[in-house]
Amino acid sequence: MVRILVRSGLVALASVAASLILALTVVPAMGGVVDGNAFMMCVICPLLIAWPASAYTFRQNERLTVAHRELARTHAQLAAAHRRLEDKASHDDMTGMLNRESFFASLDNSRRETDRGALLIIDADHFKAINDDFGHLTGDEALLLIAAAIRRGVRSGDILGRIGGEEFGAFLVGATEAEARHIAERIRREVELVRFRPVDERTIPLTVSIGGTICGSGATVSELMRGADRRLYEAKNGGRNLAIVESGLAAAA
Structure with missing residues (x-):
């Protein structure tokens, strides 16, 4: 004033x-x-x-x-x-990753920019047993550890999402088949190395099965999903704790 x-x-x-x-x-x-x-x-x-x-x-x-x-x-x-x-x-509230819709929207946008890359579907093994034996809160802790391991396994520019209860998606932008296999195996190994001790001193093993497919020219997101799902099915039937990444969408149709 x-x-x-x-x-x-x-x-x-x-x-x-x-x-x-x-x-x-x-x-x-x-x-x-x-x-x-x-x-x-x-x-x-x-x-x-x-x-x-x-x-x-x-x-x-x-x-x-x-x-x-x-x-x-x-x-x-x-x-x-x-x-x-x-x-x-x-984003998914618990893991902080993209939710299902946003993940596939980002995947679709990335596919419009380049045909190169690979889609991985990562599914936690025997996860229902953890929820049944220890409760859903303990299951959430396990999921967070798995999500953190997946983040350590991918590269900085890759797209991550939680696409189901214990299922994750990773789009490896621009990755070749050899690179995708290496990253998928690195994710599998990172999860396997986690020491999960929810109660007492007993360690509960955490593993994931991974199915992946290489992006073909003009392939749709649905085709990529079917291809990755088929590889995931093969990994589950192969004993779990496996990473199978292959090209060839025709076999997945």
Whole structure:
């Protein structure tokens, strides 16, 4: 408030100076004389008019500035909240990975940019037994450990999603068949190395079966899923804790 009074006072003084200069210039030129009353009017009127008017103007400008800042802050908060909602809507609450819909949408978008890559489907072995023997909370702990192991096994640019209860998807962007096999085996090994001890000191083994297929030119997401599902079925029937990655979508149709 003090700053406003000072600024408006300076404006009033400038108005007084302008009024005096104008009176001392124009009135004599018109044959008049600037007497004491005229001089006082040249001083008092600007003070009575310019000072409160400029103070009001400065005050309103300050309020507008504060309002604009608050509006900008509110807009930034709304934008941040919107991003959080979008992120929450597209990610699995427990693992933080993409949910099923977002994973396949990202996979579809990536496929439009390049035909290269591989799709892996990763399924936890004997997971129902963990839920039945130790409860779903313990099962959730196991899933989090498996999800962390999967993250360690993939590369930074790969797309991860939780596509089922204990089933995960990984799209290895631009990966060749040899690279996809190496990454799938690395994921399998990372999970196998986890030491899960939910109760006492007994270690419960965690393993996954992985089925993968290499992206063929023009292959649809549905075709890739069928191919990866077929390899996963083979891994499960082969004794579990296996990673099978092959190309050839025709055999999966």
